[in-house]
Amino acid sequence: MMQASRDSVMAIKTYRYQAELLVKDYLLADPLVPYTSVLCGIFMCKMAYDITQLISSFYFKGYSSLTKIQRIEWNNRGMSSAHAVFITIMSLYLVFFSDLFSDRYEGYVTLRSSNLSNFTLGVSVGYFISDLAMIFWLYPLLGGMEYVLHHLLSLCAITYAMITGEGQLYTYMVLISEATTPAVNLRWFLDTGGMKRSKAYLINGVAMFFAWLVARIILFMYLFYLIYVHYDQIEQMHKFGYLLAFVVPIALAIMNMMWFTKILKGLRKQLAKRR
Template sequence: MSLKSQAEQLLKYLVLSDPVVPYISIPAGVLASKLVYDLTDLISGVYFKSYSNLSRIQRVEWNNRAMSTVHAIFITAAALYMVFLSDLYSDRYFGPITFRSSTISTFGLGVSVGYFITDLVMILWFYPAIGGMEYVIHHLLSLLAVAYAMLTGEGQLYTYMVLISETTTPGINLRWYLDTAGMKKSKAYLINGIVIFFAWLVARILLFMYLFYHVYLHLNQDQAGGVRLVDEVCVSSIDVRKRF
C-alpha cells in the first residue's frame, strides 16, 4: 500500500469515523457560534448606528440572536437535505429507519449540540437578562434530545424533522431586531410578521402532523425502538421559548 493510500485511510479514520465525529462536530459548533458572535459585534458596531446606543445586555442579546439565526439557517438546510434529499432514510433500503445514521447526519447534529451548549452557557451566565427559565428548559431538552440521537444513532430522521422547525427562528429574531431598532411600525415589521405566521403554520404545525403520521407508519419496523422514538420526538418537539 502506498504512502498516499495510508495517509488517506488515516485521515478517513481520524476525521470521518463515527466514534470521532462527536469530538470534532461539537467543538466545531462551539467555535462557529463564538465566531459568529464576535463577527456580529464587530460588524454591527461599524454598520448599524443604533447598535452603539444599546445597553451592554442589549448588545449581548443582539449578538446572541445573530448566533441563533446562523445556527437556524445551518441546521434547517442540513435537516431539509437529510429528510427530503438524502437517500439515507429512503424506504427503498432494508432496515428500520429509526436506527439509520451516517457520518454527515451525525456531524450535523454535533454542530447543533455545540450551538445549544454555547447558547445555554450564555443564558445561564447572563441569567435572566437574555432568557428566563423557559429558555433554560428548552435548551436542556433540545440538548439532551439532539445529543442522544447523535451519540446513539437512533431517531436521527425524526430529530432532523423536528429541527426543520428552526425555520421560524430567523424571522422571530428579525422581529426583535426591528423592534429594538425602533422599526416596529415599519412595513418590514408587518411583512416579517406575515412571513412568521406562514412559516410557523408549515414548520410547527403541518410538519409535526406529518412527523407523527410518519412515526405511526414505521412503528412496525421495530416496536421497541418506535416507542423510544416517540418519547424522543415528544421531548424534542417541546418548544417553550418565547422569542417574542
C-alpha cells in the same frame, strides 16, 4: 501568464484535496465525530457571535447606543440565526433530498445514520450548549424557563441521536423548525432598532406567521404521522430513545402552539393598527 494560471489552478486543487482529506480523515472519522463536531459547533457559535458584533458596529449606527445587555442579546441572536440557517439546510437535505431515510432501502429507518448526519447533530449540540450557557449566565435576560426547557429537551434528544444513531429522522424533522428563528430574531432586531412601525416589521411579522405555521405546526403533524407509521420500529428502540421519540415532540409541539398563539395575537394587533 499561462504557466502562472496553471500553477494557480494546481494550487487550488491541492488545497481542495487537502481540505477533503481533513474532513474525511478527521472531522468525519467515526471515533472522532462526536468530539470534533461539538467543538466545531462551539467554535462556529463564537465566530458567528464575533462577526455579528463586528458587522453591527460598522453598519448599524444605533448599535453603539444599545445597552451592554442589548448588545449581548443582539450578538447572541446573530449566533442563533447562523445556526438556524445551517441546521435548516442540512436537515432539509438529509430528510428530503438524501437517500439516508429513503423508503427504497430495507432496514429500520429508526436506526439509520451516517458520519455526515452525526457530525451535523454534533454541531447543533455545540450550539445548544453555547446558547444554554449564555442563558444561564444572564438568566432571565436572554430567556425565561420556557427557553431553558426547550434547550434542555433539544440538547438531550440531539445528543442521544448523535451518540446512538437512533431516531435521527425524527430529530432532524424537529430541527427543521429552526427555520423560524431568523424571522423571530429579525423581529427583535427591528424592534430594538426603533423600526417597529416600519413596513419591514409588518412584512416580517406576516412571514414569521406563515413560517411558524409550516415549520412548527404542519410539519409537526407530519412528524406525528411518521411516528404512527413507524411505531413498530420505534418499539424496538432503547427504552430511553422510545421515551424521547414521544416526549420531546409532544412537549415542543405544546410550546409551539403557545408561541404561535402569541404570534397570531401580535400580528392581529399590527394589522389593526395599520387599518
